[in-house]
Amino acid sequence: MLADTSLSPRERVRAAVHAFVASECEEAVMRQALEDAAPLYRDAPEALAAQSEGATALHAFLRETAPDLAEAEREVAAEIMVGTLKALGKSLSLAADSPDMRAARTEALANMLCAYLASLAEPRTFTED
Numbered sequence: 001m002l003a004d005t006s007l008s009p010r011e012r013v014r015a016a017v018h019a020f021v022a023s024e025c026e027e028a029v030m031r032q033a034l035e036d037a038a039p040l041y042r043d044a045p046e047a048l049a050a051q052s053e054g055a056t057a058l059h060a061f062l063r064e065t066a067p068d069l070a071e072a073e074r075e076v077a078a079e080i081m082v083g084t085l086k087a088l089g090k091s092l093s094l095a096a097d098s099p100d101m102r103a104a105r106t107e108a109l110a111n112m113l114c115a116y117l118a119s120l121a122e123p124r125t126f127t128e129d
Contacts, residue, residue: 002061009065010114017110020085024093025102058082066120077120081113 001016058081062074069077088109092102 002057005064009061009117012061013114013117014107014110017085017113018106021089021092021102021106021109024089027093054082062120065117069120073120077116080116084109084113 001019002012004012004015007015055078058078059074062069062077066074066077092105092109095102095105097105
């Protein structure tokens with residue numbers, strides 16, 4: 001989804017967030033069993049390949065949408081985006097929300113990530129404390 005340049009970056013983020021949360025909701029019942037079995041498959045070649053493919057797509061997307069980011073900043077941005085999606089996606093999938101409330105919270109998550117993405121493209125200065 002992130003590679004679909006026929007859509008704007010905001011549209012791609014929104015589509016990815018909605019698809020991710022929907023997937024998390026569909027898999028919520030199996031998540032505990034998967035977490036228990038994680039040591040058995042976490043380092044499997046198939047799992048590592050899927051993780052690598054996702055990371056590559058996200059980094060390419062970040063290079064496109066925020067080309068002035070240094071590699072270290074891009075790595076932090078990727079970690080923040082993935083961590084946020086995982087944590088909130090899991091939380092949303094376990095909540096006893098109505099479909100409308102889940103959609104509203106998913107849209108809020110998409111808004112948050114879109115705002116973060118926009119901030120990455122803005123000029124900024126960092127100071128060391």
